[in-house]
Amino acid sequence: MPSQPVKALFFDVFGTLVDWRTSIAREAQALLGPLGHSCDWHAFADAWRAEYQPAMEEIRSGRLPFCKLDVLHRRNLGRILPRFGVKDAPEEVLTALNLAWHRLDAWPDSAPGLRRLRATFRIAPVSNGNISLMVDLARRNGFAWDAILGAEIAGDFKPKPRVYLAACEALDFEPAECMMVAAHSSDLSAAAACGLKTGHVARPNENGAGLGEAGPSVPVDIAATDLEDFAGTMGV
């Protein structure tokens, strides 16, 4: 049976399209620095991000009901602040800091790559971020999505199958007509298990210099060096 043509591309966002680490470090310094706090702001970003998977696991496992990632980010922030000596920050500063995840900057190739791809494919984020967060990142970085799909539509978090399948169903496509695009092999292997095609985008410095996936560690349909390279491989 010949392979079905790909009609929709689903994108991971944190790490794949946007550089969360540099952006969070910058935002944390900008908001906590004036209060007299000082630390390794990249370590702060790493610590906050390290709470991400355990927090979602509480929901994926069914121990807690689904909530927006913004809510988990706020809970995780409260967990790491004492480790960095922050005890007395006003609530409005913490609220603004939590929304730092809405102010992440894209890798330079993300917006031009998406622009090329959208002429041929339906494109949507399939991220664990909530809809409002995706909208803010799109407006900030010039991502022109067809729809915002992902965790909030599905009521669960990747890599649970429902998230990938809900995205396919929302666009009326079979999984084999959809491709998950991510810088994380674990995301791609979960999508592949649901029948989606997979595209890996290298982000070798996502977690710091040399600390990111320079290539996939699982079989994928396409492996690209960045999103412009990916667009070229997809023939657009």
Next chain:
Amino acid sequence: MPSQPVKALFFDVFGTLVDWRTSIAREAQALLGPLGHSCDWHAFADAWRAEYQPAMEEIRSGRLPFCKLDVLHRRNLGRILPRFGVKDAPEEVLTALNLAWHRLDAWPDSAPGLRRLRATFRIAPVSNGNISLMVDLARRNGFAWDAILGAEIAGDFKPKPRVYLAACEALDFEPAECMMVAAHSSDLSAAAACGLKTGHVARPNENGAGLGEAGPSVPVDIAATDLEDFAGTMGV
């Protein structure tokens, strides 16, 4: 208490942004005409549309579970075909005809109006149409949405309160920070009851010459002659 500024605009689509009647008449003629069928194609469009509210009422009332509007459109099509003497059309023609609702043309002011509004406001359809239908109409007509909200996100159909409130919640706004924009007073009065602001756009010929709302029949915050006029009134 001063009125909260509007941050998001939610749009009704069928009738408000797109001319469903002319488009459906054209598509029905194009698909059924070659099979030898002939009728008043505008009456065909009107008959199909007349089944719309009763079909949704089955779901709003809780008698049937939620399904995409595409599914209701297909059921409604089966109901009206015998009235127009269509008994033997191949299933693939009926499937293509059902997707005529994905190929509706916008009123000429819709895309330019939305383009102006998006620079200042978050904009999203809050329609009873499903996500894939909204995506197709957006691509066809050049609507650049921030997100696709509406019935499929809410799991119910307007004018049930959940649909309006789910849209506000998805963008993290209070109802008073959101404005529902529609050519139908019933839609606006339901949105107002949920605390949203309301904007009426006149579509006096929606259902045929002189058969549409030339103005609101309920109190609204803004009444406009078309979407460009609405954008001007909103100061953009």
